[in-house]
Amino acid sequence: MSRKEETKNNLLDAFWELYKEKPMAKITVKEITDKAGYNRGTFYTYFIDINEALEILKASLMPDKEMIINPFMELKKNDGTIIEPIEGTNDYLKKNGEKIAVLLGPKGDPGFVHELKARLREIIISYAKDLEIKEVEDFEYVIEYHVAGLISLYQLWLEKGQNIDEESLGHVYEETAYKGALSVINRMLNDIR
Amino acid sequence: MSRKEETKNNLLDAFWELYKEKPMAKITVKEITDKAGYNRGTFYTYFIDINEALEILKASLMPDKEMIINPFMELKKNDGTIIEPIEGTNDYLKKNGEKIAVLLGPKGDPGFVHELKARLREIIISYAKDLEIKEVEDFEYVIEYHVAGLISLYQLWLEKGQNIDEESLGHVYEETAYKGALSVINRMLNDIR
DNA sequence: TAGTATTGTACAACACGTTGTTGGATTAGT
Protein backbone atom coordinates (compact mmCIF):
# COMPACT_ATOMS: atom_id res chain seq x y z
CA MET A 1 0.00 0.00 0.00
CA SER A 2 1.43 3.32 -1.07
CA ARG A 3 1.95 6.09 1.40
CA LYS A 4 -0.84 8.03 -0.23
CA GLU A 5 -3.33 5.22 0.11
CA GLU A 6 -2.31 4.72 3.68
CA THR A 7 -2.87 8.35 4.56
CA LYS A 8 -6.26 8.37 2.89
CA ASN A 9 -7.32 5.25 4.75
CA ASN A 10 -6.15 6.69 8.03
CA LEU A 11 -8.25 9.77 7.42
CA LEU A 12 -11.31 7.72 6.48
CA ASP A 13 -10.89 5.53 9.56
CA ALA A 14 -10.64 8.56 11.81
CA PHE A 15 -13.69 10.06 10.16
CA TRP A 16 -15.64 6.89 10.76
CA GLU A 17 -14.72 6.79 14.42
CA LEU A 18 -16.28 10.22 14.77
CA TYR A 19 -19.26 9.45 12.58
CA LYS A 20 -20.18 6.55 14.82
CA GLU A 21 -20.58 8.94 17.72
CA LYS A 22 -21.97 12.17 16.36
CA PRO A 23 -23.89 13.58 13.41
CA MET A 24 -22.11 14.89 10.35
CA ALA A 25 -22.81 18.52 11.19
CA LYS A 26 -20.87 18.27 14.42
CA ILE A 27 -17.76 16.76 12.87
CA THR A 28 -14.97 19.13 11.91
CA VAL A 29 -12.03 18.59 9.64
CA LYS A 30 -9.75 19.42 12.52
CA GLU A 31 -11.15 16.61 14.63
CA ILE A 32 -10.56 14.12 11.87
CA THR A 33 -6.97 15.10 11.21
CA ASP A 34 -6.17 15.37 14.90
CA LYS A 35 -7.42 11.84 15.45
CA ALA A 36 -5.54 10.52 12.46
CA GLY A 37 -2.40 12.46 13.35
CA TYR A 38 -2.13 14.79 10.37
CA ASN A 39 -2.26 18.46 9.68
CA ARG A 40 -5.70 19.84 8.97
CA GLY A 41 -4.66 20.99 5.52
CA THR A 42 -3.71 17.48 4.52
CA PHE A 43 -7.37 16.53 4.58
CA TYR A 44 -8.02 18.80 1.64
CA THR A 45 -5.43 17.14 -0.53
CA TYR A 46 -7.55 13.99 -0.39
CA PHE A 47 -11.13 15.24 -0.12
CA ILE A 48 -13.05 18.26 -1.32
CA ASP A 49 -14.93 18.42 1.94
CA ILE A 50 -16.25 16.22 4.72
CA ASN A 51 -19.23 15.23 2.67
CA GLU A 52 -17.04 13.69 0.02
CA ALA A 53 -15.42 11.55 2.66
CA LEU A 54 -18.83 10.20 3.63
CA GLU A 55 -19.72 9.56 0.01
CA ILE A 56 -16.55 7.53 -0.46
CA LEU A 57 -17.31 5.52 2.64
CA LYS A 58 -20.88 4.89 1.56
CA ALA A 59 -19.76 3.81 -1.89
CA SER A 60 -17.31 1.35 -0.41
CA LEU A 61 -20.06 -0.06 1.78
CA MET A 62 -22.74 -0.39 -0.84
CA PRO A 63 -22.83 -4.14 -1.30
CA ASP A 64 -23.18 -6.17 -4.44
CA LYS A 65 -26.67 -7.45 -4.88
CA GLU A 66 -26.01 -10.93 -3.62
CA MET A 67 -24.24 -9.76 -0.51
CA ILE A 68 -27.19 -8.31 1.28
CA ILE A 69 -30.03 -10.14 -0.21
CA ASN A 70 -28.89 -13.72 -0.19
CA PRO A 71 -29.04 -14.39 3.52
CA PHE A 72 -32.74 -13.66 3.49
CA MET A 73 -33.94 -13.96 -0.04
CA GLU A 74 -36.20 -16.76 -1.06
CA LEU A 75 -38.59 -16.25 -3.88
CA LYS A 76 -40.80 -18.60 -5.83
CA LYS A 77 -40.61 -18.08 -9.52
CA ASN A 78 -43.60 -18.52 -11.74
CA ASP A 79 -42.57 -21.98 -12.75
CA GLY A 80 -42.62 -23.05 -9.14
CA THR A 81 -38.87 -23.27 -8.66
CA ILE A 82 -37.39 -21.58 -5.65
CA ILE A 83 -34.35 -19.38 -5.41
CA GLU A 84 -32.69 -20.79 -2.35
CA PRO A 85 -30.98 -18.44 0.05
CA ILE A 86 -27.27 -18.87 0.29
CA GLU A 87 -26.34 -20.56 3.52
CA GLY A 88 -23.39 -19.96 5.74
CA THR A 89 -21.24 -16.99 6.44
CA ASN A 90 -20.94 -13.97 4.31
CA ASP A 91 -17.53 -12.36 4.45
CA TYR A 92 -18.76 -9.03 3.37
CA LEU A 93 -21.38 -8.73 6.08
CA LYS A 94 -19.02 -10.01 8.72
CA LYS A 95 -16.55 -7.32 7.74
CA ASN A 96 -18.85 -4.36 7.29
CA GLY A 97 -21.93 -5.22 9.29
CA GLU A 98 -21.15 -2.76 12.02
CA LYS A 99 -20.75 0.12 9.63
CA ILE A 100 -23.88 -0.75 7.73
CA ALA A 101 -25.81 -0.87 10.98
CA VAL A 102 -24.75 2.69 11.76
CA LEU A 103 -25.77 3.99 8.35
CA LEU A 104 -29.15 2.29 8.60
CA GLY A 105 -29.68 3.34 12.20
CA PRO A 106 -31.31 6.39 13.77
CA LYS A 107 -28.21 8.56 13.32
CA GLY A 108 -27.58 7.13 9.89
CA ASP A 109 -27.91 8.41 6.37
CA PRO A 110 -31.34 8.47 4.75
CA GLY A 111 -29.76 8.58 1.31
CA PHE A 112 -27.99 5.34 1.99
CA VAL A 113 -31.23 3.68 3.02
CA HIS A 114 -32.87 5.02 -0.09
CA GLU A 115 -30.16 3.62 -2.32
CA LEU A 116 -30.23 0.28 -0.57
CA LYS A 117 -33.98 0.03 -1.01
CA ALA A 118 -33.58 0.84 -4.65
CA ARG A 119 -31.09 -2.00 -5.11
CA LEU A 120 -33.25 -4.54 -3.39
CA ARG A 121 -36.30 -3.40 -5.32
CA GLU A 122 -34.30 -3.81 -8.47
CA ILE A 123 -33.62 -7.45 -7.74
CA ILE A 124 -37.17 -8.33 -6.92
CA ILE A 125 -38.48 -6.59 -9.97
CA SER A 126 -35.93 -8.43 -12.07
CA TYR A 127 -37.81 -11.63 -11.27
CA ALA A 128 -40.91 -10.12 -12.73
CA LYS A 129 -39.34 -8.57 -15.77
CA ASP A 130 -40.52 -9.65 -19.21
CA LEU A 131 -43.88 -10.19 -17.59
CA GLU A 132 -46.69 -7.75 -17.84
CA ILE A 133 -48.36 -7.09 -14.58
CA LYS A 134 -51.88 -5.75 -14.45
CA GLU A 135 -51.75 -4.06 -11.10
CA VAL A 136 -48.51 -2.19 -11.70
CA GLU A 137 -49.11 0.42 -9.02
CA ASP A 138 -50.18 -2.10 -6.44
CA PHE A 139 -47.21 -4.29 -7.30
CA GLU A 140 -44.85 -1.45 -6.57
CA TYR A 141 -46.41 -0.83 -3.20
CA VAL A 142 -46.16 -4.46 -2.21
CA ILE A 143 -42.49 -4.49 -3.15
CA GLU A 144 -41.84 -1.30 -1.27
CA TYR A 145 -43.48 -2.72 1.83
CA HIS A 146 -41.46 -5.88 1.58
CA VAL A 147 -38.11 -4.29 0.85
CA ALA A 148 -38.46 -1.79 3.66
CA GLY A 149 -39.43 -4.55 6.04
CA LEU A 150 -36.50 -6.67 4.93
CA ILE A 151 -33.99 -3.88 5.47
CA SER A 152 -35.40 -2.97 8.83
CA LEU A 153 -35.32 -6.58 9.88
CA TYR A 154 -31.67 -6.75 8.96
CA GLN A 155 -30.85 -3.47 10.64
CA LEU A 156 -32.52 -4.46 13.87
CA TRP A 157 -30.63 -7.72 13.77
CA LEU A 158 -27.33 -5.89 13.53
CA GLU A 159 -28.41 -3.34 16.12
CA LYS A 160 -29.11 -6.13 18.55
CA GLY A 161 -25.72 -7.68 17.94
CA GLN A 162 -27.18 -10.56 15.98
CA ASN A 163 -28.91 -11.88 19.08
CA ILE A 164 -30.46 -14.75 17.19
CA ASP A 165 -28.68 -16.92 14.68
CA GLU A 166 -28.96 -16.37 10.99
CA GLU A 167 -31.11 -19.42 10.52
CA SER A 168 -33.71 -18.26 13.03
CA LEU A 169 -33.83 -14.87 11.42
CA GLY A 170 -34.29 -16.52 8.06
CA HIS A 171 -37.20 -18.49 9.46
CA VAL A 172 -38.93 -15.44 10.89
CA TYR A 173 -38.41 -13.67 7.62
CA GLU A 174 -39.77 -16.56 5.61
CA GLU A 175 -42.91 -17.01 7.68
CA THR A 176 -43.62 -13.29 7.70
CA ALA A 177 -43.04 -12.81 4.02
CA TYR A 178 -45.20 -15.76 3.00
CA LYS A 179 -47.97 -15.69 5.57
CA GLY A 180 -48.14 -12.01 6.41
CA ALA A 181 -46.92 -10.12 9.44
CA LEU A 182 -50.33 -9.69 11.02
CA SER A 183 -51.15 -13.37 10.56
CA VAL A 184 -47.90 -14.30 12.24
CA ILE A 185 -48.60 -11.90 15.08
CA ASN A 186 -52.02 -13.43 15.51
CA ARG A 187 -50.53 -16.89 15.57
CA MET A 188 -48.05 -15.87 18.22
CA LEU A 189 -50.80 -14.37 20.33
CA ASN A 190 -53.05 -17.38 19.97
CA ASP A 191 -50.23 -19.79 20.71
CA ILE A 192 -50.14 -18.70 24.31
CA ARG A 193 -53.75 -19.55 25.02
CA MET B 1 -52.35 34.82 17.32
CA SER B 2 -49.96 36.97 19.29
CA ARG B 3 -47.18 38.84 17.61
CA LYS B 4 -44.68 36.55 19.25
CA GLU B 5 -46.36 33.41 17.96
CA GLU B 6 -46.61 34.93 14.54
CA THR B 7 -42.93 35.74 14.38
CA LYS B 8 -42.00 32.29 15.55
CA ASN B 9 -44.22 30.70 12.94
CA ASN B 10 -42.80 32.94 10.24
CA LEU B 11 -39.31 31.85 11.18
CA LEU B 12 -40.29 28.19 11.21
CA ASP B 13 -41.99 28.53 7.85
CA ALA B 14 -38.94 30.18 6.35
CA PHE B 15 -36.76 27.48 7.80
CA TRP B 16 -38.96 24.81 6.29
CA GLU B 17 -38.80 26.42 2.85
CA LEU B 18 -35.03 26.11 3.02
CA TYR B 19 -35.09 22.64 4.53
CA LYS B 20 -37.12 21.36 1.61
CA GLU B 21 -34.34 22.35 -0.75
CA LYS B 22 -31.09 21.80 1.06
CA PRO B 23 -29.60 19.82 3.93
CA MET B 24 -29.46 21.24 7.43
CA ALA B 25 -25.73 21.87 7.26
CA LYS B 26 -26.12 24.28 4.37
CA ILE B 27 -28.78 26.43 6.01
CA THR B 28 -27.64 29.56 7.83
CA VAL B 29 -29.49 31.66 10.35
CA LYS B 30 -29.09 34.64 8.08
CA GLU B 31 -30.87 32.89 5.24
CA ILE B 32 -33.80 32.07 7.49
CA THR B 33 -34.23 35.56 8.86
CA ASP B 34 -33.73 37.14 5.45
CA LYS B 35 -36.45 34.95 3.97
CA ALA B 36 -38.78 35.64 6.87
CA GLY B 37 -37.96 39.35 6.88
CA TYR B 38 -36.39 39.69 10.31
CA ASN B 39 -33.10 40.61 11.81
CA ARG B 40 -30.68 37.79 12.34
CA GLY B 41 -30.57 38.36 16.08
CA THR B 42 -34.31 37.86 16.34
CA PHE B 43 -33.84 34.20 15.53
CA TYR B 44 -31.94 33.69 18.76
CA THR B 45 -34.74 35.08 20.89
CA TYR B 46 -36.87 32.16 19.74
CA PHE B 47 -34.42 29.31 19.22
CA ILE B 48 -31.16 28.21 20.74
CA ASP B 49 -29.88 27.22 17.34
CA ILE B 50 -31.05 25.90 13.99
CA ASN B 51 -31.25 22.40 15.31
CA GLU B 52 -33.84 23.38 17.88
CA ALA B 53 -35.97 24.79 15.10
CA LEU B 54 -35.90 21.40 13.40
CA GLU B 55 -36.75 19.65 16.64
CA ILE B 56 -39.76 21.90 17.14
CA LEU B 57 -40.90 21.23 13.61
CA LYS B 58 -40.49 17.48 14.01
CA ALA B 59 -42.37 17.54 17.30
CA SER B 60 -45.23 19.43 15.72
CA LEU B 61 -45.33 16.87 12.93
CA MET B 62 -45.18 13.79 15.09
CA PRO B 63 -48.74 12.60 14.86
CA ASP B 64 -50.95 11.21 17.54
CA LYS B 65 -51.17 7.48 17.34
CA GLU B 66 -54.49 7.34 15.56
CA MET B 67 -53.46 9.85 12.94
CA ILE B 68 -50.97 7.75 11.10
CA ILE B 69 -52.06 4.31 11.92
CA ASN B 70 -55.78 4.46 11.47
CA PRO B 71 -55.88 4.82 7.73
CA PHE B 72 -54.12 1.49 7.43
CA MET B 73 -54.50 -0.33 10.65
CA GLU B 74 -56.63 -3.38 10.92
CA LEU B 75 -55.82 -5.96 13.51
CA LYS B 76 -57.65 -8.96 14.84
CA LYS B 77 -57.67 -9.20 18.57
CA ASN B 78 -57.51 -12.49 20.37
CA ASP B 79 -61.22 -12.54 20.98
CA GLY B 80 -61.84 -12.32 17.29
CA THR B 81 -63.00 -8.73 17.18
CA ILE B 82 -61.46 -6.44 14.62
CA ILE B 83 -60.14 -2.94 15.03
CA GLU B 84 -61.59 -1.29 11.99
CA PRO B 85 -59.57 1.33 10.18
CA ILE B 86 -61.02 4.79 10.28
CA GLU B 87 -62.53 5.70 6.96
CA GLY B 88 -62.49 9.00 5.19
CA THR B 89 -60.19 11.95 5.19
CA ASN B 90 -57.75 12.75 7.86
CA ASP B 91 -57.27 16.45 8.40
CA TYR B 92 -53.89 16.03 9.92
CA LEU B 93 -52.45 14.11 7.00
CA LYS B 94 -53.98 16.44 4.49
CA LYS B 95 -52.33 19.35 6.25
CA ASN B 96 -48.91 17.93 6.94
CA GLY B 97 -48.50 15.15 4.42
CA GLU B 98 -46.02 17.08 2.34
CA LYS B 99 -43.77 17.82 5.27
CA ILE B 100 -43.90 14.28 6.54
CA ALA B 101 -42.95 13.03 3.10
CA VAL B 102 -39.83 15.18 3.15
CA LEU B 103 -38.77 13.93 6.57
CA LEU B 104 -39.33 10.32 5.58
CA GLY B 105 -37.70 10.74 2.18
CA PRO B 106 -34.13 10.30 0.99
CA LYS B 107 -33.07 13.74 2.24
CA GLY B 108 -35.06 13.36 5.41
CA ASP B 109 -34.24 12.82 9.02
CA PRO B 110 -33.37 9.31 10.17
CA GLY B 111 -34.16 10.20 13.76
CA PHE B 112 -37.69 11.11 12.75
CA VAL B 113 -38.14 7.76 11.04
CA HIS B 114 -36.79 6.05 14.11
CA GLU B 115 -39.22 7.84 16.38
CA LEU B 116 -42.11 7.14 14.06
CA LYS B 117 -41.29 3.45 14.01
CA ALA B 118 -41.13 3.46 17.78
CA ARG B 119 -44.61 4.95 17.99
CA LEU B 120 -46.13 2.48 15.62
CA ARG B 121 -44.40 -0.40 17.35
CA GLU B 122 -45.83 0.88 20.60
CA ILE B 123 -49.36 0.65 19.29
CA ILE B 124 -49.02 -2.84 17.94
CA ILE B 125 -47.41 -4.06 21.11
CA SER B 126 -50.19 -2.47 23.09
CA TYR B 127 -52.53 -5.00 21.52
CA ALA B 128 -50.38 -7.75 22.87
CA LYS B 129 -49.77 -6.30 26.31
CA ASP B 130 -50.83 -8.23 29.37
CA LEU B 131 -50.12 -11.34 27.32
CA GLU B 132 -46.99 -13.34 27.66
CA ILE B 133 -45.43 -14.25 24.40
CA LYS B 134 -43.11 -17.21 24.10
CA GLU B 135 -41.09 -16.12 21.13
CA VAL B 136 -40.33 -12.62 22.38
CA GLU B 137 -37.37 -12.07 20.12
CA ASP B 138 -39.11 -13.36 17.04
CA PHE B 139 -42.16 -11.28 17.87
CA GLU B 140 -40.08 -8.14 17.90
CA TYR B 141 -38.62 -8.90 14.51
CA VAL B 142 -42.01 -9.49 12.98
CA ILE B 143 -43.25 -6.20 14.35
CA GLU B 144 -40.18 -4.39 13.11
CA TYR B 145 -40.67 -5.83 9.63
CA HIS B 146 -44.29 -4.84 9.61
CA VAL B 147 -43.86 -1.34 10.99
CA ALA B 148 -41.05 -0.51 8.60
CA GLY B 149 -43.09 -1.81 5.69
CA LEU B 150 -46.08 0.22 6.79
CA ILE B 151 -44.11 3.44 7.02
CA SER B 152 -42.42 2.92 3.72
CA LEU B 153 -45.74 2.16 2.10
CA TYR B 154 -47.11 5.42 3.42
CA GLN B 155 -44.04 7.39 2.43
CA LEU B 156 -44.08 6.07 -1.11
CA TRP B 157 -47.74 6.95 -1.31
CA LEU B 158 -47.01 10.54 -0.38
CA GLU B 159 -43.96 10.66 -2.63
CA LYS B 160 -46.11 9.61 -5.55
CA GLY B 161 -48.64 12.30 -4.81
CA GLN B 162 -51.16 9.78 -3.53
CA ASN B 163 -51.54 8.28 -6.98
CA ILE B 164 -54.05 5.73 -5.79
CA ASP B 165 -56.92 6.42 -3.45
CA GLU B 166 -56.77 5.69 0.21
CA GLU B 167 -59.08 2.73 -0.10
CA SER B 168 -56.91 0.99 -2.67
CA LEU B 169 -53.84 1.55 -0.56
CA GLY B 170 -55.70 0.10 2.39
CA HIS B 171 -56.54 -2.95 0.35
CA VAL B 172 -52.95 -3.52 -0.76
CA TYR B 173 -51.83 -3.09 2.81
CA GLU B 174 -54.41 -5.51 4.11
CA GLU B 175 -53.65 -8.26 1.65
CA THR B 176 -49.91 -7.91 2.14
CA ALA B 177 -50.07 -7.83 5.90
CA TYR B 178 -52.34 -10.85 6.15
CA LYS B 179 -51.16 -13.03 3.31
CA GLY B 180 -47.51 -12.04 3.08
CA ALA B 181 -45.71 -9.86 0.58
CA LEU B 182 -44.12 -12.73 -1.33
CA SER B 183 -47.43 -14.57 -1.59
CA VAL B 184 -49.06 -11.46 -2.97
CA ILE B 185 -46.25 -11.00 -5.44
CA ASN B 186 -46.64 -14.58 -6.55
CA ARG B 187 -50.36 -14.11 -6.98
CA MET B 188 -49.79 -11.03 -9.10
CA LEU B 189 -47.32 -12.89 -11.27
CA ASN B 190 -49.58 -15.90 -11.67
CA ASP B 191 -52.62 -13.76 -12.42
CA ILE B 192 -51.18 -12.82 -15.76
CA ARG B 193 -50.82 -16.33 -17.00
C1' DT C 1 -48.11 56.14 26.70
C1' DA C 2 -46.23 51.88 28.76
C1' DG C 3 -44.51 47.68 27.74
C1' DT C 4 -42.99 44.44 24.60
C1' DA C 5 -41.03 43.02 20.16
C1' DT C 6 -37.55 43.89 16.89
C1' DT C 7 -33.57 46.17 15.11
C1' DG C 8 -28.77 47.48 14.52
C1' DT C 9 -24.36 46.94 15.85
C1' DA C 10 -20.40 45.07 17.77
C1' DC C 11 -17.68 41.28 19.44
C1' DA C 12 -15.07 36.92 20.39
C1' DA C 13 -14.77 32.25 19.05
C1' DC C 14 -14.54 28.98 15.72
C1' DA C 15 -14.25 26.31 11.42
C1' DC C 16 -13.47 26.82 6.75
C1' DG C 17 -10.81 26.73 2.56
C1' DT C 18 -6.86 28.99 0.23
C1' DT C 19 -2.12 30.13 -0.27
C1' DG C 20 2.53 29.74 -0.12
C1' DT C 21 6.43 27.01 1.87
C1' DT C 22 9.40 23.10 3.11
C1' DG C 23 11.90 19.04 2.28
C1' DG C 24 12.33 14.61 0.39
C1' DA C 25 11.60 11.78 -3.68
C1' DT C 26 11.41 11.22 -8.71
C1' DT C 27 12.58 12.25 -13.19
C1' DA C 28 15.24 14.31 -17.14
C1' DG C 29 19.23 16.05 -19.50
C1' DT C 30 23.90 15.83 -20.48
Next chain:
DNA sequence: ACTAATCCAACAACGTGTTGTACAATACTA
Protein backbone atom coordinates in the same frame (compact mmCIF):
# COMPACT_ATOMS: atom_id res chain seq x y z
C1' DA D 1 26.61 8.79 -13.24
C1' DC D 2 25.83 13.47 -11.82
C1' DT D 3 23.39 17.49 -11.60
C1' DA D 4 19.26 20.20 -12.17
C1' DA D 5 14.48 20.55 -12.64
C1' DT D 6 10.21 18.99 -11.16
C1' DC D 7 6.86 16.79 -8.35
C1' DC D 8 4.37 15.91 -4.25
C1' DA D 9 3.03 14.95 0.61
C1' DA D 10 2.64 17.55 4.50
C1' DC D 11 2.53 21.85 6.88
C1' DA D 12 1.78 26.74 8.84
C1' DA D 13 -0.50 30.87 8.42
C1' DC D 14 -3.98 33.84 6.65
C1' DG D 15 -8.47 35.88 5.26
C1' DT D 16 -13.36 34.88 5.28
C1' DG D 17 -17.85 33.65 6.83
C1' DT D 18 -20.81 31.94 10.49
C1' DT D 19 -22.07 31.52 15.10
C1' DG D 20 -23.81 32.88 19.50
C1' DT D 21 -24.18 36.75 22.67
C1' DA D 22 -24.92 41.43 24.44
C1' DC D 23 -26.97 45.83 24.71
C1' DA D 24 -28.73 50.20 23.41
C1' DA D 25 -31.91 52.29 20.07
C1' DT D 26 -36.18 52.03 17.66
C1' DA D 27 -40.82 50.38 16.23
C1' DC D 28 -45.03 48.38 17.21
C1' DT D 29 -49.45 47.59 19.66
C1' DA D 30 -52.66 47.25 23.23
